Amino acid sequence: MPEGHTIHRLAQRVDDAFAGDRVTSSSPQGRFEEGAARIDGLTLVSADAWGKHLLVRFDGLAEQVHVHLGLFGKFRVRKHPEGEVPEVTGQVRWRLVGPAEWPTRTGDLRGPTACTLLLPDEIDTLLSRLGPDPLRDDADPGRAWARIHRSRAPIATLLMDQSVVAGIGNVYRAEVLFRGGIDPFLPGRELPEPFWDAMWADLIALMREGVRKGRIDTVHVEHGPDVMGRAPRRDDHGGEVYVYRRDGRACYVCGDTVRKQELAARNLFWCPTCQRAGTLGR
DNA sequence: TCCTTATGTATAC
DNA sequence: TATACCTAAGGAG
Numbered sequence: 001m002p003e004g005h006t007i008h009r010l011a012q013r014v015d016d017a018f019a020g021d022r023v024t025s026s027s028p029q030g031r032f033e034e035g036a037a038r039i040d041g042l043t044l045v046s047a048d049a050w051g052k053h054l055l056v057r058f059d060g061l062a063e064q065v066h067v068h069l070g071l072f073g074k075f076r077v078r079k080h081p082e083g084e085v086p087e088v089t090g091q092v093r094w095r096l097v098g099p100a101e102w103p104t105r106t107g108d109l110r111g112p113t114a115c116t117l118l119l120p121d122e123i124d125t126l127l128s129r130l131g132p133d134p135l136r137d138d139a140d141p142g143r144a145w146a147r148i149h150r151s152r153a154p155i156a157t158l159l160m161d162q163s164v165v166a167g168i169g170n171v172y173r174a175e176v177l178f179r180g181g182i183d184p185f186l187p188g189r190e191l192p193e194p195f196w197d198a199m200w201a202d203l204i205a206l207m208r209e210g211v212r213k214g215r216i217d218t219v220h221v222e223h224g225p226d227v228m229g230r231a232p233r234r235d236d237h238g239g240e241v242y243v244y245r246r247d248g249r250a251c252y253v254c255g256d257t258v259r260k261q262e263l264a265a266r267n268l269f270w271c272p273t274c275q276r277a278g279t280l281g282r
Numbered sequence: 283t284c285c286t287t288a289t290g291t292a293t294a295c
Numbered sequence: 296t297a298t299a300c301c302t303a304a305g306g307a308g
Contacts, residue, residue: 002289002290003289003290005289006289052289052290052291068290068291069290070290070291070300070301070302071288071289071290071291071300071301071302072288072290072300072301072302072303073290073301073302074302074303090302091301091302110301110302111300111301111302111303113290113291113292113300113301114291114292160290162290162291169289169290170288170289170290171289172289173289216289244289245288264296265296265297266290267288
């Protein structure tokens with residue numbers, strides 16, 4: 001289940017596996033049949049991530065494939081012995097198969113929210129809806145600040161809005177606010193600019209580490225399992241975090257109980273003691 | 283085996 | 296704000 005780091009990692013993986021190769025393309029499940037057929041036999045040029053969106057380019061095709069994994073989607077890229085292609089199991093929306101040399105690569109996309117061909121102007125429209133992505137070198141955090149600075153919405157809501165910042169999901173949202181000591185309910189317009197600058201820098205560091213490791217770790221060494229003498233966290237996202245899904249348990253820093261509340265139809269997690277408006281950074 | 287839950291987004295009201 | 300989308304893992308039984 002993906003936030004921006006997952007998609008950037010995936011783009012790299014697709015690039016490594018298929019860029020420069022002629023691919024076989026199909027839609028075993030049938031819901032991307034026409035698009036897959038148009039790609040079949042073309043050479044994959046590159047795969048790029050923009051926030052949580054994946055765009056894949058093919059030689060000689062004006063359209064790019066737009067993939068969004070949504071909440072459930074998976075895009076599994078595998079290597080196999082020469083010429084061996086595993087049988088399709090379950091629902092595969094899009095299957096890519098590389099050349100029959102060693103190792104033979106396959107990519108299976110399941111359960112995405114989006115898998116369609118987009119024309120250049122449709123791609124422009126899509127990208128123009130996205131705020132700066134902390135994982136892209138060309139990102140301008142000033143664009144996000146302009147939105148935050150004049151908004152009455154809680155900072156926690158703004159961080160999840162992909163048109164404000166692209167690529168943040170529920171885990172990074174909760175964790176970056178905790179690490180900044182910021183009250184999630186603080187209206188954007190009341191956030192001091194230096195706190196936004198610090199949050200942006202922290203997002204870059206956290207999300208880059210996420211791309212490298214393939215999981216979200218946000219806990220400083222001094223609060224980690226080794227130093228504090230607890231068992232490492234083992235659950236579906238696998239990382240060490242301060243507040244995400246830790247409601248009802250003791251904050252690693254202050255011992256207060258981590259809270260959970262629904263905000264804009266998503267679960268928000270925070271520590272009311274470590275994250276207080278007006279005491280930021282003191 | 284069934285039930286719940288989830289790192290997301292679009293659309294309808 | 297509610298819901299549809301439609302996958303997989305974990306927990307209850």
